[in-house]
Amino acid sequence: MSLKDIAQRDRPIRVSFEFFPPKTAEMEEQLWTSIKRLAPLSPSFVSVTYGAGGSTRDRTHATVKRLVQETGLKTAAHLTCVAAPKSEVNEVIREYWHAGVRDIVALRGDMPVAGTPYAHHPEGYASTPELITGIRSIADFEVSVSCYPERHPESPSLEHDLDLLKQKVEAGATRAIAQFCFSNETLARFRDRADRWGINVPILPGLMPTTNFKGIARMAGRCGASVPTWLAGLYEGLDNDPESRRIVASAVMAEQVSDLYAKGFDQFHFYTLNQADLTYATCRILGLTPKENP
Template identity: 55%
Template structure:
């Protein structure tokens, strides 16, 4: 990692002073949600959106199930965010089991609903147990995320975000092939890349350096997953190529029946990593909320973010 003089000064301040003392609150944040499956989950989701809204996120994204399985619920959630909040809503979209005509219909619906931001992903086919079937392009569809990005940009002038993998996509032949694919997506018209979650700031910094060395100058936003259930996270991480350090397993041992303690530790671990990222010059963060606001809100607060609004101080 190559640090500037300002970053070295900030890194020294982070070690000499209380870790989160008097941060400037100059980070930009965004949040990811998934569409609710029932009325109770919808209430939880909407409570989370309204809790996080005063932090003035630059956008919130809503995921899209394998094979378009949540298409209607994703669209309904995105539409409600657009209609009932001032937040920019970004809709996830994948290539899986969809023709180009079907995808054009989906993005046309989003455009008509006022959505101007798409998170374009190749997508994963439906799972069998804990494994995915091999990806097979629809015969009349897009074969990759780069093709999808190009198709979206040709249809309407959406802002487009794509995915990046600090620990290499599990299907990539090698790190260079993964970087080449990322460059294709950005060259096709994407604005930024949001990373898969990771649990070591150094992993992100190494990836950021590799991205720069590859001639990529687009915004690379770290994806942050506050972990309170290690077993679930291990399962997800195993499918997306993210490593969980052994110390994290040890840290959560014995807390199965103590949810409040798990929450506290989860926030502490994620906030510490975010502080290291901040010390290394990162000013953009994307939080995978799992439709809960508490952990993400606490971390943002520690990073100096404060509510914005007519009756609130910024």
């Protein structure tokens, strides 16, 4: 599908943005500069990540609270259940509700020590479906969950992943956000299989900027996402050429969203990495215009 076709689209497009809580004053400034640039695009929601083992709990809560109070954006707080008793997780849930948060991205989470096999806290939530049930018993949150078009790295099969996703939906999840994936055919097949599995919630492709290609390749290896040979080839010889990498990354993402739209997707979730330019440009390619001058 050409960019001209996208501009003349006949289906509405919705986008959402993911941010992570900043560690330093400089990162804080970069985050809020990005939020101010992207907010006028009227995202369906924005989300804020939660570190392994709840390691960014306070920073996540502070970022979420400020987003709710200062921007008016629909804000989804990430929440994990790993390495914490139910009482502690429930306290966080109530804190979010009292802060005005009405959306949670419910995740199992990673162990505090990378590479450690998953084991739930003896007094904690044993699984994401159980966490969702707990969230919904405390307050009427909208709950998003993750899904893995190429299989979760710890899962025995894609069928197991689909069964788990269905359990999440049956527990009360209303949307699924996909792990980033560079194969649109894989994303489309996963969506279609999920539909046949009786999973009747929107599946949002997760879009990852590839400007820092080597970093993304390392991340992909950890989370079970494949990096196609053709994509790696585009970045050969560009280690010391950041401007060319930005141009290549823009072209890659523009092509991906136009093809996904042609395959029937009309909701997109951007992993912004707290940087606005590439996400903003891609949203403009999708035909989204700011409600005010950013």
